[in-house]
Amino acid sequence: METKLLSVSQTDLAAEIIKNGGLVAMPTETVYGLAADALNGKAVADIFKAKGRPMDNPLIVHISGLSQIKCLVREFPEKARILAEKFWPGPLTIILPKSELIPDEVSAGLDTVAVRFPSNETARKLISASCPLAAPSANLSGSPSPTTAKHVMDDMNGRIDAVIDGGECTVGVESTVITLATEPPRLLRPGGITLEQLRDAIGEVVLDDAVMNPLKSGEQAASPGMKYKHYSPKADIILLRGKSDAFIKYVNSHNDEDTAALCYDEETESLEVPFISIGREDDYSEQANRLFSALRMADERHFKVVYAHCPKPEGIGLAVYNRIIRAAGFEVKELEE
Numbered sequence: 001m002e003t004k005l006l007s008v009s010q011t012d013l014a015a016e017i018i019k020n021g022g023l024v025a026m027p028t029e030t031v032y033g034l035a036a037d038a039l040n041g042k043a044v045a046d047i048f049k050a051k052g053r054p055m056d057n058p059l060i061v062h063i064s065g066l067s068q069i070k071c072l073v074r075e076f077p078e079k080a081r082i083l084a085e086k087f088w089p090g091p092l093t094i095i096l097p098k099s100e101l102i103p104d105e106v107s108a109g110l111d112t113v114a115v116r117f118p119s120n121e122t123a124r125k126l127i128s129a130s131c132p133l134a135a136p137s138a139n140l141s142g143s144p145s146p147t148t149a150k151h152v153m154d155d156m157n158g159r160i161d162a163v164i165d166g167g168e169c170t171v172g173v174e175s176t177v178i179t180l181a182t183e184p185p186r187l188l189r190p191g192g193i194t195l196e197q198l199r200d201a202i203g204e205v206v207l208d209d210a211v212m213n214p215l216k217s218g219e220q221a222a223s224p225g226m227k228y229k230h231y232s233p234k235a236d237i238i239l240l241r242g243k244s245d246a247f248i249k250y251v252n253s254h255n256d257e258d259t260a261a262l263c264y265d266e267e268t269e270s271l272e273v274p275f276i277s278i279g280r281e282d283d284y285s286e287q288a289n290r291l292f293s294a295l296r297m298a299d300e301r302h303f304k305v306v307y308a309h310c311p312k313p314e315g316i317g318l319a320v321y322n323r324i325i326r327a328a329g330f331e332v333k334e335l336e337e
Helices: 009-018 040-051 064-072 078-087 121-129 151-158 197-204 244-252 265-270 285-300 317-327
Strands: 004-006 022-028 033-037 060-062 091-095 114-115 162-164 176-179 184-191 236-242 260-262 275-277 305-309 330-336
Touching: 004 009, 009 022, 009 033, 009 162, 022 151, 033 040, 033 317, 060 197, 078 091, 078 197, 078 244, 091 285, 151 162, 162 265, 176 265, 236 317, 244 265, 260 265, 260 285, 265 275, 275 285, 285 317
Parallel strands: 004 162, 022 162, 060 114, 091 176, 236 305, 236 330, 260 275, 260 305
Antiparallel strands: 022 033, 091 114, 176 184
């Protein structure tokens, strides 16, 4: 298969590919998504094949307007209305009881569906010109999510029909996922909309245990991004928790040509090993924006081991923590002060 690289002015061509059952990677504000007609079970199944993704991992349905949600869910409760008014379009996914139109391939056999209204203009144009789109991240399953069209082509060239090059994603990590199918609502995956913002909008929201810890044995993923090891480069990620001085000292004592540090801007001058910075220590949005590109850069530079400074799990930093702890397989080394 030849994968076409399209410009943002070619959304009509991309929409025709979608309507004919094909796969198109599209830019969103979070990461690039691998899109197919959400109501076409065969096309959705092709997403899993292209990614090498387990079929028990549910997908998110992307819409371009609130009117589209009525046929996708059985109910749209008051809390969903409040969240939609406050955060849509934007990086928030809401899980609700699904309608009969949603194929099992989308929901992984669950009785719920995850829905998002992206703010990216190209994504919305593609949806409006085609249909609601099922779209997980447009990468090989388990690897760092793509935030540029080049990242998508690196993983998916020859596996999908087309990629729309919409430039670099602005948020850089996948959307926040909240389920309203439980009471109280639960945050299943942190992202650009924070836990504090959700609580300010609708009251009590519980942080699901799987945000900070691996799924229990036999437990089914209720949301994308809940699987055990995820977002991981080929290099081994070793997560170090401690103050900057302790991080720098530890990494410098493990200096060899196959090793790099994933660090903050403030630490770079003191490191004696190659480094990749994800931004300033107190700028969680910048860290989120740069994380996946940094993990991919580690592989491009052929590092075998990457020592990563454990981020603070607060605000958008919780999303950064969630992604990198999964990349490290939940192994964290506590550093002595």
